[in-house]
Amino acid sequence: xxxxxxxxxxxxxxxxxxxxxxxxxxxxxxxxxxxxxxxxxxxxxxxxxxxxxxxxxxxxxxxxxxxxxxxxxxxxxxxxxxxxxxxxxxxxxxxxxxxxxxxxxxxxxxxxxxxxxxxxxxxxxxxxxxxxxxxxxxxxxxxxxxxxxxxxxxxxxxxxxxxxxxxxxxxxxxxxxxxxxxxxxxxxxxxxxxxxxxxxxxxxxxxxxxxxxxxxxxxxxxxxxxxxxxxxxxxxxxxxxxxxxxxxxxxxxxxxxxxxxxxxxxxxxxxxxxxxxxxxxxxxxxxxxxxxxxxxxxxxxxxxxxxxxxxxxxxxxxxxxxxxxxxxxxxxxxxxxxxxxxxxxxxxxxxxxxxxxxxxxxxxxxxxxxxxxxxxxxxxxxxxxxxxxxxxxxxxxx
Amino acid sequence: xxxxxxxxxxxxxxxxxxxxxxxxxxxxxxxxxxxxxxxxxxxxxxxxxxxxxxxxxxxxxxxxxxxxxxxxxxxxxxxxxxxxxxxxxxxxxxxxxxxxxxxxxxxxxxxxxxxxxxxxxxxxxxxxxxxxxxxxxxxxxxxxxxxxxxxxxxxxxxxxxxxxxxxxxxxxxxxxxxxxxxxxxxxxxxxxxxxxxxxxxxxxxxxxxxxxxxxxxxxxxxxxxxxxxxxxxxxxxxxxxxxxxxxxxxxxxxxxxxxxxxxxxxxxxxxxxxxxxxxxxxxxxxxxxxxxxxxxxxxxxxxxxxxxxxxxxxxxxxxxxxxxxxxxxxxxxxxxxxxxxxxxxxxxxxxxxxxxxx
Numbered sequence: 111x112x113x114x115x116x117x118x119x120x121x122x123x124x125x126x127x128x129x130x131x132x133x134x135x136x137x138x139x140x141x142x143x144x145x146x147x148x149x150x151x152x153x154x155x156x157x158x159x160x161x162x163x164x165x166x167x168x169x170x171x172x173x174x175x176x177x178x179x180x181x182x183x184x185x186x187x188x189x190x191x192x193x194x195x196x197x198x199x200x201x202x203x204x205x206x207x208x209x210x211x212x213x214x215x216x217x218x219x220x221x222x223x224x225x226x227x228x229x230x231x232x233x234x235x236x237x238x239x240x241x242x243x244x245x246x247x248x249x250x251x252x253x254x255x256x257x258x259x260x261x262x263x264x265x266x267x268x269x270x271x272x273x274x275x276x277x278x279x280x281x282x283x284x285x286x287x288x289x290x291x292x293x294x295x296x297x298x299x300x301x302x303x304x305x306x307x308x309x310x311x312x313x314x315x316x317x318x319x320x321x322x323x324x325x326x327x328x329x330x331x332x333x334x335x336x337x338x339x340x341x342x343x344x345x346x347x348x349x350x351x352x353x354x355x356x357x358x359x360x361x362x363x364x365x366x367x368x369x370x371x372x373x374x375x376x377x378x379x380x381x382x383x384x385x386x387x388x389x390x391x392x393x394x395x396x397x398x399x400x401x402x403x404x405x406x407x408x409x410x411x412x413x414x415x416x417x418x419x420x421x422x423x424x425x426x427x428x429x430x431x432x433x434x435x436x437x438x439x440x441x442x443x444x445x446x447x448x449x450x451x452x453x454x455x456x457x458x459x460x461x462x463x464x465x466x467x468x469x470x471x472x473x474x475x476x477x478x479x480x481x482x483x484x485x486x487x488x489x490x491x492x493x494x495x496x497x498x499x500x501x502x503x504x505x506x507x508x
Numbered sequence: 509x510x511x512x513x514x515x516x517x518x519x520x521x522x523x524x525x526x527x528x529x530x531x532x533x534x535x536x537x538x539x540x541x542x543x544x545x546x547x548x549x550x551x552x553x554x555x556x557x558x559x560x561x562x563x564x565x566x567x568x569x570x571x572x573x574x575x576x577x578x579x580x581x582x583x584x585x586x587x588x589x590x591x592x593x594x595x596x597x598x599x600x601x602x603x604x605x606x607x608x609x610x611x612x613x614x615x616x617x618x619x620x621x622x623x624x625x626x627x628x629x630x631x632x633x634x635x636x637x638x639x640x641x642x643x644x645x646x647x648x649x650x651x652x653x654x655x656x657x658x659x660x661x662x663x664x665x666x667x668x669x670x671x672x673x674x675x676x677x678x679x680x681x682x683x684x685x686x687x688x689x690x691x692x693x694x695x696x697x698x699x700x701x702x703x704x705x706x707x708x709x710x711x712x713x714x715x716x717x718x719x720x721x722x723x724x725x726x727x728x729x730x731x732x733x734x735x736x737x738x739x740x741x742x743x744x745x746x747x748x749x750x751x752x753x754x755x756x757x758x759x760x761x762x763x764x765x766x767x768x769x770x771x772x773x774x775x776x777x778x779x780x781x782x783x784x785x786x787x788x789x790x791x792x793x794x795x796x797x798x799x800x801x802x803x804x805x806x807x808x809x810x811x812x813x814x815x816x817x818x819x820x821x822x823x824x825x826x827x828x829x830x831x832x833x834x835x836x837x838x839x840x841x842x843x844x845x846x847x848x849x850x851x852x853x854x855x856x857x858x859x860x861x862x863x864x865x866x
Contacts (some may be wrong), residue, residue, distance in 0.1 A: 154631045209755075220644060220665040222701075223619050231701060232620075234547040239708050249667055251856070256747070261756040265673045268614065268665045276662065283680040287509060290828035297781065304623065307631050309638035361659035365607070367652040371640045479521055493640065494649035496661055 114481040116357035116503060117282040118347040119339050121198025123190040125170075126335030126439075126448040127163035128432040129365045130401045131193050134447055135432075139447070140478060144266045145442035147333050152303040156310060156315040162301055163333030163434030175360060176285045179244055182334070183219030184253035186439070188299035189334035191254050194294065194327040198340040202258055208346070211262040213281040214250040214338070215273025215297035216298040216438035220266055223304045250298050267438075271402070272363075272490035274441025275498035278339060279361030285343045292346055296338035296442025305437070306332055313373065314406045318396055320435075321462035322403035322428035323410045323474045333434020337443030354505035356449040359485065362386025366495030372408055379497040384420055384489065387499035393421045397483025398457050399472065400448045404435050405429020405462065409491055418471035425481055427474045431461035442492040445500055448488040452504055456480050472484060509751070512682050513744030513866055514736050515689070515823065516595025518587040521732035521800040521809065522558035524632030526590060527816060530799065533814070538799045541715060546700040555703035556715040558730030558801030562586055569654060575648055578639055578669055580697045581614035584647035585654060587693050592655065595737040597689075605688035606659040610674035610694045612667050612804020614644040617699045624668055630756045647695060660688045668851060670694065672754040672859025673806040675858050679752055682740050693735035694808025698801070702729050706802075710776075717802060719773035719795035720830045722784070727775030730801010733825065734808035736815070744866040747818030749811075751862035756855075757786075764860050766796040767845035768792040768823070770810040771852075774802035782852040784833060792839035794823060807859065810849040814863050821865075 127145065129135030134301035138144070142185055145160035154160075167176065171189055193203070206506055224241035247253065251264040263284070267277045274297025279294035298337050309315040309332060316329035347354065366374040373380070388396075398423060401413050405428075429447050436443055451457045460474035467473070489499045519526060522541070523533035533539065541556035562582040565574065568589040592598055593812060599605065622638035645663040645690070654662055658682065666676035671694045678690045706713070710725035716728040719744030738749070757763060763786050773780050773799065774797035800809045818822045824838045839847075853859075 156631055193557065217643065220614070221619060221642075222613055223623060223642075224617060225627075227622060228620055228623050231704060232624065232627065234550055236549045239705070242705055246667070249665070251666065252857075255756075256855075261758045263673060263676055263754040264666055265664050265677065268611075268663045269661070270645050280662070280677050280680075283677070283684060287547050287680055289676065289680075290854060304626070305628055306623065307634040308636070308642075310631075311636040311639055312633040315638075337815050363662075365649075365652045365658055365661040367658050369647050369653070370646060382658070490647060492645070494645040494661065494663075495641050495652060496645065496649075 116359050117285050117450055117486055118342045118354045119356040119358060120342050120353045120451050121340035122192040122355060123193030123197060124187055124443050125165060126433045126436060127165055128442055132450060139429060139432050142459060142461055144461055150422035151301055154303060154306060160310060160315045160317050160333050161319060161371040164226060164301060165334050174363060179247055180253060181219060181244060181296055182300035183298050184248040184250055185215055186336035187214055187250045187254050188257045190338045193457060194340045196337045206259060207289040208292050209262045209282050210259060210260040211281060211293040211350045212251040212255050212501045213265045213267065213277040213293060213295040215267040215277040215441060216299050216444035217270055218299050218302045219250045225303060226395060228400045234469055235396060269496045270494055271437050271440055272492035272496040272498040273438035274337065275490040275500055276363060278445055278500055279363060279498060281341050282358045282361060285341055288436050289381045291343050293341045294338055295341055296445060297439040298336035299334055299437045301332055301334040301438040316405060320405040320431055322430055322460060323463045323467060323470065325467040327405045327407060327410060327466045329406050331434040333436040335433060335436045335439050335443055337439060337446040339445060347416055352506060356452055356505040357501060357503040359390050359503040360387040360501030362499045364497050368495050371493050373412045373491050376468040377412040378432035380416045381420060383497040383499045387501045391485055393424060395485050396421055396424045397452060397481040397484060397486050399424055399426035400444045400488040401426045401428050402489055403430050405430065414465055414472045425475045425479050427457050427460035432445035441498065444488045448486050448502055452486040452502055455482055509679060510683050510740060511748035511750045512679050512738045513741040513748050514618055514746035515739050515744060515748060516591040516737035517815055518590025518594055519812055520560055520583055520586045520736040522560055522730060523799055523811050525564045531816065533799045535827050536747060538826040544700060544703045546703060555707055556728050557698045557703060558728060559698060560649060560731050578615055578618045578641050581647040581650040581693065583733040584609060584651055584695045587735035588651045588655060588691055591691060591735035591737045604658045604659055604688040605657050606690040607652055607661045607662045608674050608678045608690055609648045610670035610805050611665055611694050612670050614665060615646055617697055618642040620701060632728060641831040668804050668853035669857050669859045670750050670805050672861060673754055675752045675861060676754055679739060682738060689737060689739045691735060692738055693733055694805030695733040696731055696740050696803040696805045698729045713775060716809055717775040717798040718830050719797055720832050722780055723775055724774060724777060726800040730803050731788050732800055734812045745819050746815035747863050748866040750864050751860060753860040757858045764848050764862060767843060768839035768847050770805045770809055770814055770847060770849045772797060775804055778854050779852050789835040791836050794835045794838055804850045807849060807851045811861055814847040814849050817847060818863060818865050
């Protein structure tokens, strides 16, 4: 859908393996620095090591110590939310008088899969309920609202890997309809042994650093993090002129209705979502695309086909070479990167793509690339055939 | 915000399959729950649960097509097929149909079955089929594939607030013209871990939900799927959804003071105390969780009962009505102010769905 009045993005926050905040993450992206490593949060017994992109404990704000009564996903979301509110110039006390909605995408953050608890239960034991209480207190949207004292509507989107992008699009719709004055939206997800085993079982997890769109790509690396945007209604935005980093000018979503885990070979759902997000904006006006770019053979092939057909010649890149695939957080983190890069007028190299794939009709940028233009696209594909596309326009703070 | 018409209702619960089965349960009284058996510290435990039989799904899909589809998704599929069939729009285009599923915990049986595959055989033997079906939006994917729904698809997991939260977005999609119709459903399932959690958190329920019990837990875990075909028509035999509110009860999200209420009082006295604080004396209040069980998306069944009451112009005649707090009374004829389905959670959040005749 084309958003009639364009929803203002006044703040962005991001915490991922690339950096403790958005600025640090961008510095790593433009320096070409990435640090995939074997997981330290858990162990597996697979014969091959599958590197991941973990968020070091030192990246969390000091006022958010590790605690036993919240999942790591909630902690990641709270950290990114704090940065986004600060970037937007909002203090907690000011937010109390507003209708603030929270829409956050996740996968692990909403899964009751505590392995220790379940291991004891299935052996006929009488496990302690602390892990269940922790899970019940950690719904990402509710945990963020509780931390910041927000009173508006909540929605935790569980659309697998498009959750973060869908969350931002849905929040914009809520603002347009006056359900809230301000919305915090994006995604958050933690690394988890269960998910790691799942992706390895599907044979789409690489045992080397991820290589999105490369000829020899072998699958994804999992990652974790959170990326959140502060979105404001037109009436609220007018009260604080000069705050707009970008505008969400379009959102599209469509389902392949094809397969549980594989995208449609011709990307029918992605094409529809992209067309819906673009609305009347001509392809020439698009500065760049932040592709989903997981590094799996199927995903990258489909995205390449769709981008070659619908946005020919438009530079695109994948940032998952720096962050890993952060699942429900990916759309939020990549939206924050897209907003920042649109403001900077350049995008980083699509790291990991050393040799372009001759079978793909379009290839990502392999160097830091200037991207003048008013609009940028961030797109997500997901299990379940979900496709979500966000269209951002430069704001006056860019 | 424009109202959304309810064109079709599809239900599967412990009472059976279809709106007729629910009406039968309301008329004759709820079926007693079944026993769920598991072992704790070497002792057999039997927990009452409201469980669902999905075998009527065979009427809609071949066994071959659903052989790898789990119980959670089968409930969703059955609810979705029934809602579409009830609407009479089975041949309508699915291009402009959106799909939204609200669930508290998702496919929790499959989540634990996947862990079984790891814990029994080791990390290298993790089951890819179980993993892909354990993802929260797997049910939406199966519904979309079987019904060829290519519009937007959304799955929401906001625990007790899942139904009202997801419905907020469903009404936006219709209001903004993103889709012509939305297939909307609430789904949750029960399993031995849920039974264990109920016992540990709440103790012995007594095997029967008493919605208005103020001083003790009577929650009996349940499962089911309640689906609705929603559109923008201004006339609908099941009435119109006119308003959805969700958030912490404050000036920003005021309590809706109108009409009759169906409260999702499902045997938790902490939540029930909130309802008691909210209602004025002489409030018209009904609660029906004893017919389907206690689970996060149970409010979707209240929405179905409200739709049936609007179709019939009167609240269902029920047997076995529980004793109500002093001053409250069971509603009769549906008035002009309509019906509000209300859900309160333990943290002071409210989910309110307003309906009126269409």
